[in-house]
Amino acid sequence: MNNQAVPPQKSPRRLWIWLCIIVIGLAAAAVFFLWPKEEPAPVREPAKGVVGTITDNWDPQVSTPSQEGDTSEEPKKGTQIPGYSGAAMREGDMSLKIRIGNPPANHVGFIAVLKLKDGTVLYESPLLYPGQGLEEVPLTQTLPKGTYEALVEYRCILLEDGKTPLNTAESGFTLYVS
Amino acid sequence: MKAKKVVTLVLAAAMAMTASISVAAAGTRQLTKNNPSDSTEVKAHIDGATGAVSYIIEIPEVVDFGNLTQPETNENSYVFKPYDVTAIEIKGLAKDAQGNATQQVSVYVKDENATTMSSNFYIANTDQSKDYKLQYHVFDIEAANITETTPPISAVTMSSDKGYFLKGFTEQGQAVNGTLVLNQNQLFGQDLQAMSGDYSGHMVFYSEIVDKT
Numbered sequence: 001m002n003n004q005a006v007p008p009q010k011s012p013r014r015l016w017i018w019l020c021i022i023v024i025g026l027a028a029a030a031v032f033f034l035w036p037k038e039e040p041a042p043v044r045e046p047a048k049g050v051v052g053t054i055t056d057n058w059d060p061q062v063s064t065p066s067q068e069g070d071t072s073e074e075p076k077k078g079t080q081i082p083g084y085s086g087a088a089m090r091e092g093d094m095s096l097k098i099r100i101g102n103p104p105a106n107h108v109g110f111i112a113v114l115k116l117k118d119g120t121v122l123y124e125s126p127l128l129y130p131g132q133g134l135e136e137v138p139l140t141q142t143l144p145k146g147t148y149e150a151l152v153e154y155r156c157i158l159l160e161d162g163k164t165p166l167n168t169a170e171s172g173f174t175l176y177v178s
Numbered sequence: 179m180k181a182k183k184v185v186t187l188v189l190a191a192a193m194a195m196t197a198s199i200s201v202a203a204a205g206t207r208q209l210t211k212n213n214p215s216d217s218t219e220v221k222a223h224i225d226g227a228t229g230a231v232s233y234i235i236e237i238p239e240v241v242d243f244g245n246l247t248q249p250e251t252n253e254n255s256y257v258f259k260p261y262d263v264t265a266i267e268i269k270g271l272a273k274d275a276q277g278n279a280t281q282q283v284s285v286y287v288k289d290e291n292a293t294t295m296s297s298n299f300y301i302a303n304t305d306q307s308k309d310y311k312l313q314y315h316v317f318d319i320e321a322a323n324i325t326e327t328t329p330p331i332s333a334v335t336m337s338s339d340k341g342y343f344l345k346g347f348t349e350q351g352q353a354v355n356g357t358l359v360l361n362q363n364q365l366f367g368q369d370l371q372a373m374s375g376d377y378s379g380h381m382v383f384y385s386e387i388v389d390k391t
Contacts, residue, residue, distance in 0.1 A: 060231040060234055060267070061230070061231060062231050062232065062233065062234055062267040062268075062269055078236040078237050078238045078239055078262065078263075078264070079236065079237050079238075079239050080234050080235075080236050080266055081234065081235050081236070081237060081383070081385070082231040082233075082234055083231070083232055083233040083234065083235060083283065083385050083386070083387070084229065084230070084231065084232055085227070085232040085270060085387050086227030086228075086229075087227050087228070087229035088227040088228070088229070096229065097228070097229045098229035099229055099230055099231050103234065107239075108239060151384075156239065165380060166239050166240055166380065167237055167238060167239060167240060167241070167380050167381045167382070167383065168290065168380060168381075168382045168383070169235075169237055169382070169383045169384070169385070170382065170383070170384045170385070171385055171386070172340075172384060172385065172386035173386065173387075174227065175227075176227050
C-alpha cells in the first residue's frame, strides 16, 4: 500500500478568476494607451536669460551687419525704422521672438510698443538708444490660437532731452499663434 | 492537466495582445497581407514668420518749417520743405518666374491726430495756452513739379486708419522725394502776438509687406 500523502489539488475556479483578471487588465491597458487624447494647451514659462534682455550691440541684420564705427561722411538724414513680414508663437507662450531695436545708424531714441491692431498692448520697451534692441520680448498676456494683425510702434524721441517726441513709425505684420 | 492547457492558451493570447499593442502605436499604420500598400504624407514647412527684420525704411525726423512770416497782402505765400522716405534695405519679397516682385513694402502717412473724419496735416503752437494750429500739405513729388493745381496726397479721403498711401517699395534704394508745403497766408490779418511761439507737428508712417495688386 502506498502511504505517501496526496497533495491537495488547487481549485480550478480560483485559477480561472486570476486569469480573467489578467486578461481584463491587459485589455484596459490597451484601451488606455491607444485611445486618442486631446492634450490641454500647456502654459509655457518664458525662456530664461534672453526674454526682455536689452543688448547694446543690436543690429537689424537685414542683409549684412552694419560696420562698427561707421565713418561715412554722409550727413544725417532721417530715422531708420525696422519692419517685419511676420512672427509666430504658440498658444500659452508668454514671450515672442521678434527683433525689436534701434538701428545703430540713428540719432534718436526709440520707445517700441508691440501691440495688436485693436490697440491691445503686448509689450512696451524702455528708451532704446541707437544700437540697443531685443531678440525676444515678454508679453503682458498670452493669446489663443489664431492669426492676428499686429504692429510695432516706434515712438521716436529726441535724445538731447530724452522726452521731446519726433515723427513716429508703425511696422505692421501678421502674428501667428498655433 | 486540462487546467494547465487552459492557462497556457490564455497566457499565449495575453502575450499576443501585448505584442500587437507595442507594434500598432498611435499614429501608425500597418502593412499586412490584406493591406500590402499604403501612403504616407511627407510635409515640410518653411516658416517665414520668424520675427526677423525684413526691411528698413528711413523717415524724416521732424516737420520743421522754420520761421514763418505774416504776408502783407491776402495772397498765397508758400513755404516748401523737402522730405525723403527711403527703402534702406529690403529682403525676402516674393517674386514671380521672371524675377519680378509680387510683394511690396507699402508705406502710408498721416498726421499724428488724424482720423478718417479729420485727416489734415497740422502743426500746433507748443504753448498749450495758445490754441492755434496751421495746416500744411504733403506732396509725394519734388517742389519743382508742384503747381497751383497739383493735388496733395490728402486731396482724397483717408479711407484707412493706416493713413494716405505714399509708395510701394519693391527694391532697396527706392525713395519718395516729396515736399511739405505750408501757406503763410494763414497768418494774414491775425494777431501775431497771440499766435507767436514754436509750432510743431508729427507725422506717423505706417509700413507693411503686402501682395502687389
